[in-house]
Amino acid sequence: MTTKDPIEFCPAAACAAAIVRLEGFGAQVARLLTEAKLAHSPDLMSQLEAIAEELMLAADDARDRLSKAEAVSSAGAMAQLLAAIRDVRVRDDAERERAKDLEAKAVRFLGAADLYDASFCNTLSQTRLGRRRCTPAAHEEAQLVS
Numbered sequence: 001m002t003t004k005d006p007i008e009f010c011p012a013a014a015c016a017a018a019i020v021r022l023e024g025f026g027a028q029v030a031r032l033l034t035e036a037k038l039a040h041s042p043d044l045m046s047q048l049e050a051i052a053e054e055l056m057l058a059a060d061d062a063r064d065r066l067s068k069a070e071a072v073s074s075a076g077a078m079a080q081l082l083a084a085i086r087d088v089r090v091r092d093d094a095e096r097e098r099a100k101d102l103e104a105k106a107v108r109f110l111g112a113a114d115l116y117d118a119s120f121c122n123t124l125s126q127t128r129l130g131r132r133r134c135t136p137a138a139h140e141e142a143q144l145v146s
Contacts, residue, residue, distance in 0.1 A: 012076030015066035022059040067101040071109040080106035
């Protein structure tokens with residue numbers, strides 16, 4: 001049986017779909033938490049806070065799975081690139097490293113599918129996709145000179 005839905009056969013797209021679902025549930029819990037605060041229900045508030053924390057941890061776990069998954073569709077590769085953008089915006093070292101992994105995997109798939117022009121993408125993103133812009137020694141040297 002074949003499918004045309006990329007989420008059904010692409011591990012990266014499936015991970016991205018899980019992230020979207022978990023974040024949607026998190027948003028619903030946040031709305032319920034606001035209502036519980038208005039109703040002055042401390043027991044319900046503590047339960048909802050625990051659920052919100054579990055959803056946040058599950059979404060972060062799904063992001064880790066996405067960074068390890070191989071894209072087998074352009075939808076999966078695009079999901080990895082979008083997740084990389086999100087991780088870079090968080091400005092946390094762990095997320096920044098995960099963003100590099102996501103970007104490299106997406107570029108590898110897109111390159112193999114002839115959907116990627118390296119010079120155009122490097123110019124557009126201002127990065128060396130999938131690689132560090134400078135080595136740690138060169139980075140330390142640059143800081144000493146500054």
